Structure formats: structure tokens, C-alpha cells
Amino acid sequence: MTRHFISLLDLSPEELNALLNRAIELKHEIKSGRTSQLMQGKTLALLFDKSSTRTRVSFETGMNQMGGSTLFLSPADAQIGRGEPIEDTARVISSMVDIVAIRTGLHGNIIRFAEYSRVPVINALTDFNHPCQLLADMMTVREKIGRTENIEVAYIGDGNNMCHSWMIAAKQFGFNIAIAVPQGFEPDAELLEACEDRVTLTNLPAEAIKGVDVVVTDTWISMGQEEEKQQREQAFEGYTVDSALMKLASENAIFLHCLPAYRGYEVSEEVLEGPQSMVWDEAENRLHAQKALIEFLLDENRSIQRQGQLDIRT
Ligand code: CP
Numbered sequence: 001m002t003r004h005f006i007s008l009l010d011l012s013p014e015e016l017n018a019l020l021n022r023a024i025e026l027k028h029e030i031k032s033g034r035t036s037q038l039m040q041g042k043t044l045a046l047l048f049d050k051s052s053t054r055t056r057v058s059f060e061t062g063m064n065q066m067g068g069s070t071l072f073l074s075p076a077d078a079q080i081g082r083g084e085p086i087e088d089t090a091r092v093i094s095s096m097v098d099i100v101a102i103r104t105g106l107h108g109n110i111i112r113f114a115e116y117s118r119v120p121v122i123n124a125l126t127d128f129n130h131p132c133q134l135l136a137d138m139m140t141v142r143e144k145i146g147r148t149e150n151i152e153v154a155y156i157g158d159g160n161n162m163c164h165s166w167m168i169a170a171k172q173f174g175f176n177i178a179i180a181v182p183q184g185f186e187p188d189a190e191l192l193e194a195c196e197d198r199v200t201l202t203n204l205p206a207e208a209i210k211g212v213d214v215v216v217t218d219t220w221i222s223m224g225q226e227e228e229k230q231q232r233e234q235a236f237e238g239y240t241v242d243s244a245l246m247k248l249a250s251e252n253a254i255f256l257h258c259l260p261a262y263r264g265y266e267v268s269e270e271v272l273e274g275p276q277s278m279v280w281d282e283a284e285n286r287l288h289a290q291k292a293l294i295e296f297l298l299d300e301n302r303s304i305q306r307q308g309q310l311d312i313r314t
Pocket residue numbers: 051052053054055056125133258259260
């Protein structure tokens with residue numbers, strides 16, 4: 001079975017921790033001018049039907065730094081945009097490239113693609129989750145706080161894909177998360193139940209943030225929700241992470257945001273640009289974490305293929 005990365009649950013906690021170690025190693029390597037060229041001859045296909053700055057640039061640059069190449073396809077470029085089934089697209093593309101990253105709305109689309117793909121599939125964001133972002137976020141937490149387990153996190157804002165990813169991370173990395181959302185914007189109920197030993201839910205940002213080590217937020221209006229802008233801005237009034245709210249967190253708390261950020265809405269200018277904000281390191285870490293992820297998935301795939309060959313011979 002090919003291993004994919006559709007959720008943080010696709011890797012064990014041990015594998016996730018090893019991946020973060022490798023990401024930190026790769027960061028040091030590139031900063032000291034060393035490159036591995038491990039991906040020579042390998043191609044990563046990026047199938048994106050939503051906008052992206054960080055995810056696209058980090059995947060393309062990462063592959064390039066490792067000696068491999070990338071192929072970017074938007075729906076306007078590929079037949080999938082004219083109705084070719086996902087199952088057919090998956091079989092064709094995965095017969096030619098070594099690894100695929102997909103950004104799409106419907107989470108089920110990635111699952112369908114992965115079922116028919118011969119090569120690893122990476123979730124580069126769906127409406128349900130954004131696991132690549134959490135690799136970078138956890139790497140940043142490790143760098144800034146020194147550990148990822150037994151910490152207290154507050155997520156203030158929409159119960160969206162980023163919120164879900166933080167909930168799953170709480171399970172996998174062993175930390176507690178307090179989520180503050182307005183009524184009607186709660187995260188997925190099934191996921192909430194599955195994570196209940198690590199997650200608490202409130203409608204009060206001031207309650208969630210009290211004494212925490214990490215404060216996280218995300219846009220109130222995710223891609224595809226543009227028509228709900230006015231209604232959402234009203235519903236999220238009082239949920240801006242500003243200096244007054246940050247004062248309630250631990251004195252050494254860090255602030256994270258996957259970006260793009262909307263100053264004056266989910267976060268104030270002062271917090272985003274302030275000394276507790278680690279968002280620029282967090283964004284850079286997308287590059288290092290995803291290089292480690294690509295390495296991991298291609299290595300795993302090779303060893304699965306090797307095991308398969310042995311099985312045939314015996
Ligand atoms: N954080 C993130 O995924 O950014 P992009 O949408 O720019 O890729």
C-alpha cells in the first residue's frame with residue numbers, strides 16, 4: 001500500500017517527531033550552503049484548484065533545492081477542469097510522476113485521487129484540513145518553545161480547516177488546545193468527539209487564551225467563503241487577537257498564523273508585527289518541513305516496493 005499524507009494521522013507520533021528533526025536538519029544544511037540532490041530525476045506534480053503563495057512556492061523551491069523538478073497544473077491547464085474523472089486523472093498522472101500534492105476544496109476529492117494513485121499523495125489544503133501547515137507550525141513550536149508535547153495552545157477564530165488541523169495535532173503531538181469560536185462556527189462535531197481528551201471549546205476568547213504558550217488564529221473568511229464576508233465579519237466581532245487579548249496568555253507566549261493574514265480582523269497589526277509573532281519563521285518552515293515530508297514519503301514508498309519484491313521472490 002502506498003503511503004500518503006492526507007492527514008497528520010497518516011504518520012505515527014514517532015514518525016512525525018522524526019520528520020520534524022529531519023526538517024530542522026535540512027534547515028541547517030541549506031543555511032550552511034549544503035544541498036542533498038536526493039530528488040534528482042524525481043518529479044512532484046502540484047494540482048491546485050485554489051490560490052496559493054506559501055504552499056506552491058515552498059513545494060517548488062524545496063524540490064528544486066533537492067535536485068528534482070515540479071509540474072504545476074491548475075484546472076484551466078488540465079483536462080480535469082473539463083470534467084475528466086479524478087480516478088482517471090490519478091491513474092495517468094501517477095504513472096508518470098513520483099509524488100503528487102493536491103490543493104482542492106472537497107476533502108473527498110483527495111481521498112478519491114489517493115485511492116487510484118500509485119505514488120504518494122500530499123494534502124496541500126482542503127476545506128477539512130491543512131496538515132502540511134501543521135508540520136511547519138509544530139517545527140516552529142519546537143524551535144521557539146523547545147518541545148511540542150505538554151504545552152497549552154489557544155485557537156481563536158473559525159472552526160475551519162486550520163482549527164481541525166490543530167485539533168489533530170493536539171492528539172498526535174500530545175498537547176492541550178482551547179478553542180474559542182462564535183456560536184455556529186464550531187469545528188466538525190465528529191472530530192471534536194475524537195479529540196475530546198485534548199480539546200476544550202468555548203465562546204470566550206479571553207477564557208481560551210488564559211496562560212497559554214501558543215496563540216493561533218486564521219482568517220475568518222476562507223477561500224470559497226467570500227460571499228459570506230459581511231455576515232462572518234459581524235459574527236466574529238470580539239475575536240480579534242490584539243495586544244489586550246495577548247496579555248492574558250503566558251508572558252512568553254508565541255503567536256502563530258498560517259497566513260495570509262487580514263490585519264484588523266482576526267489579528268491586529270500590532271500583534272502580527274510584534275515580538276511574540278513568529279509568523280515569518282512559521283512561513284519559512286513550510287519549505288524545510290515539506291522537504292522532509294517528500295523525503296519521508298519517497299523513502300517509505302521505496303521500502304514498501306522492496307518488501308513487495310521480496311514477497312514475490314519467496
Ligand atoms: N498558509 C498557506 O497555505 O498559504 P498559501 O495559501 O499561500 O499557500
